Amino acid sequence: MTKKIRIKNLPIGGGAPISVQSMTNVSVCDVDSTLRQINDLQNSDCDIVRIALPDNKAAEAFSIVRKNTDMPLVADIHFDGRLAVAAIEAGADKIRINPGNMSFKQLDSVIDCAKSNGIPIRLGVNGGSVNRDLLKKHNGDKVLAIEANLRQYITYFEDKGFDKIVLSVKSSDVSEMVRVNRSIAASFDYPIHLGVTEAGPAYQGLVKNSVGIGTLLLDGIGDTIRVSLTANPVEEVRAAKEILKSLNLRDGVKFVSCPKCGRCGYDLEKAATEIYEYVKDMRKNIKVAVMGCEVNGPGECLDADVGIAGANGRCVFFKYGKIYKTVDESVAVEEFKREIDLIAK
Amino acid sequence: MTKKIRIKNLPIGGGAPISVQSMTNVSVCDVDSTLRQINDLQNSDCDIVRIALPDNKAAEAFSIVRKNTDMPLVADIHFDGRLAVAAIEAGADKIRINPGNMSFKQLDSVIDCAKSNGIPIRLGVNGGSVNRDLLKKHNGDKVLAIEANLRQYITYFEDKGFDKIVLSVKSSDVSEMVRVNRSIAASFDYPIHLGVTEAGPAYQGLVKNSVGIGTLLLDGIGDTIRVSLTANPVEEVRAAKEILKSLNLRDGVKFVSCPKCGRCGYDLEKAATEIYEYVKDMRKNIKVAVMGCEVNGPGECLDADVGIAGANGRCVFFKYGKIYKTVDESVAVEEFKREIDLIAK
Numbered sequence: 040m041t042k043k044i045r046i047k048n049l050p051i052g053g054g055a056p057i058s059v060q061s062m063t064n065v066s067v068c069d070v071d072s073t074l075r076q077i078n079d080l081q082n083s084d085c086d087i088v089r090i091a092l093p094d095n096k097a098a099e100a101f102s103i104v105r106k107n108t109d110m111p112l113v114a115d116i117h118f119d120g121r122l123a124v125a126a127i128e129a130g131a132d133k134i135r136i137n138p139g140n141m142s143f144k145q146l147d148s149v150i151d152c153a154k155s156n157g158i159p160i161r162l163g164v165n166g167g168s169v170n171r172d173l174l175k176k177h178n179g180d181k182v183l184a185i186e187a188n189l190r191q192y193i194t195y196f197e198d199k200g201f202d203k204i205v206l207s208v209k210s211s212d213v214s215e216m217v218r219v220n221r222s223i224a225a226s227f228d229y230p231i232h233l234g235v236t237e238a239g240p241a242y243q244g245l246v247k248n249s250v251g252i253g254t255l256l257l258d259g260i261g262d263t264i265r266v267s268l269t270a271n272p273v274e275e276v277r278a279a280k281e282i283l284k285s286l287n288l289r290d291g292v293k294f295v296s297c298p299k300c301g302r303c304g305y306d307l308e309k310a311a312t313e314i315y316e317y318v319k320d321m322r323k324n325i326k327v328a329v330m331g332c333e334v335n336g337p338g339e340c341l342d343a344d345v346g347i348a349g350a351n352g353r354c355v356f357f358k359y360g361k362i363y364k365t366v367d368e369s370v371a372v373e374e375f376k377r378e379i380d381l382i383a384k
Numbered sequence: 385m386t387k388k389i390r391i392k393n394l395p396i397g398g399g400a401p402i403s404v405q406s407m408t409n410v411s412v413c414d415v416d417s418t419l420r421q422i423n424d425l426q427n428s429d430c431d432i433v434r435i436a437l438p439d440n441k442a443a444e445a446f447s448i449v450r451k452n453t454d455m456p457l458v459a460d461i462h463f464d465g466r467l468a469v470a471a472i473e474a475g476a477d478k479i480r481i482n483p484g485n486m487s488f489k490q491l492d493s494v495i496d497c498a499k500s501n502g503i504p505i506r507l508g509v510n511g512g513s514v515n516r517d518l519l520k521k522h523n524g525d526k527v528l529a530i531e532a533n534l535r536q537y538i539t540y541f542e543d544k545g546f547d548k549i550v551l552s553v554k555s556s557d558v559s560e561m562v563r564v565n566r567s568i569a570a571s572f573d574y575p576i577h578l579g580v581t582e583a584g585p586a587y588q589g590l591v592k593n594s595v596g597i598g599t600l601l602l603d604g605i606g607d608t609i610r611v612s613l614t615a616n617p618v619e620e621v622r623a624a625k626e627i628l629k630s631l632n633l634r635d636g637v638k639f640v641s642c643p644k645c646g647r648c649g650y651d652l653e654k655a656a657t658e659i660y661e662y663v664k665d666m667r668k669n670i671k672v673a674v675m676g677c678e679v680n681g682p683g684e685c686l687d688a689d690v691g692i693a694g695a696n697g698r699c700v701f702f703k704y705g706k707i708y709k710t711v712d713e714s715v716a717v718e719e720f721k722r723e724i725d726l727i728a729k
Binding site: 062064165166167168211212213214217236237238239240242243245246247249250251253254257267268269270272275278281282284285286287294295296297298307308311312315319328329330338339340341 | 511614627640
């Protein structure tokens with residue numbers, strides 16, 4: 040098990056529930072838009088918000104943002120350690136740096152400042168930012184080079200008595216991202232932040248993140264996740280929640296529906312979509328099945344708390360494999376929602 | 385490595401490229417609609433089409449469909465072995481049965497018929513259809529029960545001298561589906577058909593299939609895949625191709641784009657979406673990067689054949705980490721497409 044650290048009051052690692060992160064994608068200097076995005080993320084059940092601070096102006100704006108939200112905030116800083124210090128002093132709950140692009144002197148002051156403020160630091164090494172000498176030393180093997188690079192940073196931090204560390208090793212190549220995370224999970228016991236970088240627009244990004252993050256979560260690797268999409272940040276949270284739900288790592292309705300096949304007796308896609316939308320944000324651990332026909336329907340969903348299947352202009356409702364009600368197709372979906380409500384109570 | 389079998393001329397297993405399947409979702413008795421769906425699937429690069437044959441009428445319609453398409457066709461039959469025999473005689477390239485719901489006498493005639501016609505049979509056991517006695521014997525452990533069930537069927541088929549077998553063990557639970565496929569891959573050397581059953585509507589289904597199928601493909605497990613979605617079958621093919629591409633298991637443009645962050649200098653989401661749509665069906669092994677800013681852009685995409693990044697009202701184009709051109713933002717996307725065409729040649 041990984042060590043447990045805290046971001047504000049939120050535990051990360053050590054068996055804590057896997058938390059979901061996202062990142063604002065407007066300039067933090069536009070304080071109103073930033074706060075609006077943070078608010079939207081909070082409403083969509085996001086746990087942690089990251090904000091990029093590219094310069095002094097951004098660091099000043101960050102301090103205003105900080106005063107106007109209670110969300111756990113992570114400041115993302117490159118190159119200039121003084122910005123990290125400013126962000127911590129302004130109330131960042133965690134900072135994210137790549138130590139490789141900062142001077143040692145500045146890095147030391149960042150570590151000291153994080154230590155005295157009791158906040159964690161995420162050490163990030165990406166496929167694109169790994170130390171070139173280490174890459175050469177390991178004959179171009181990115182997995183070995185990234186792990187060696189991270190080990191240098193960890194040693195440096197530990198030698199300075201700092202251990203509130205979160206690790207992240209990202210890549211835009213899913214297979215590489217899985218290999219390198221498996222490798223660091225076997226070597227270190229700090230909590231791990233999972234993500235696929237530059238995953239692309241919504242559709243491709245959803246697939247790449249699901250494969251990469253999902254594979255690792257199935258291994259028991261990963262303490263906090265960020266689905267990176269070239270899209271509205273709220274979409275990142277939606278995707279992250281869906282990945283967690285697919286592996287039973289998050290409360291929610293288990294929704295199953297079969298692909299319509301030649302046996303199907305009603306407009307399954309419409310019914311499934313409507314019922315899915317109805318249940319998708321319910322935090323109830325029940326299983327709802329929307330099936331095409333009586334052949335596979337009740338039998339394949341013996342463990343469904345409630346199910347519906349088509350039967351020639353009528354629909355049957357079933358519980359634990361047993362049909363208990365038959366209703367007209369025209370009113371079936373509405374009536375089925377009421378059955379769900381009854382069971383969810 | 386798994387054994388190699390053939391569905392029509394298409395090799396499955398034994399190191400052959402992973403093939404993509406889908407299933408028509410209209411009644412096969414509606415021959416025109418069925419042929420239209422098969423045609424759409426063929427145009428979307430689907431390799432194999434499955435059709436459900438619930439009764440005699442469907443089997444008759446299937447023989448007409450068969451005469452009007454050269455796509456590899458799989459007939460999906462439950463309960464009635466005579467339908468399977470009829471489908472094989474009508475020219476099915478493979479049949480899919482669950483031997484558990486057929487009488488032994490009928491099963492024998494199906495095996496004989498498949499043997500004399502030289503076509504393979506997919507043996508499917510799903511979480512919902514596993515033998516109840518075996519489930520009891522294994523104390524409710526579905527993974528063990530499914531594997532034991534499959535072993536019975538395989539033994540039965542092998543004893544009759546039949547070995548053109550494809551295996552499939554599906555579940556609507558992703559974690560269970562991964563465990564049971566890992567288990568059968570370790571036990572048998574027949575090619576494996578991967579899928580998550582009843583995965584739900586497009587969004588949830590995409591995530592569940594990506595996690596389940598992707599995890600197994602990363603293990604080197606899986607010879608043919610079917611993404612099951614409660615949606616248009618063409619969406620199933622799109623999803624399957626995207627999963628394969630995410631793991632470099634299919635030719636195509638590698639597209640990376642970063643999530644827009646506070647550093648971004650132009651409308652990245654719009655540019656990324658437009659460029660992604662432009663390249664997504666190109667079968668060229670090039671890497672295209674659409675990045676927000678000059679900070680992460682060129683550096684994080686050292687291996688991109690061509691990339692674009694925003695820079696205050698202008699965009700820079702880069703190759704292998706080096707900027708080689710600066711253009712006005714208003715014409716950047718169009719000009720960038722021309723650069724892609726040049727490189728793809």
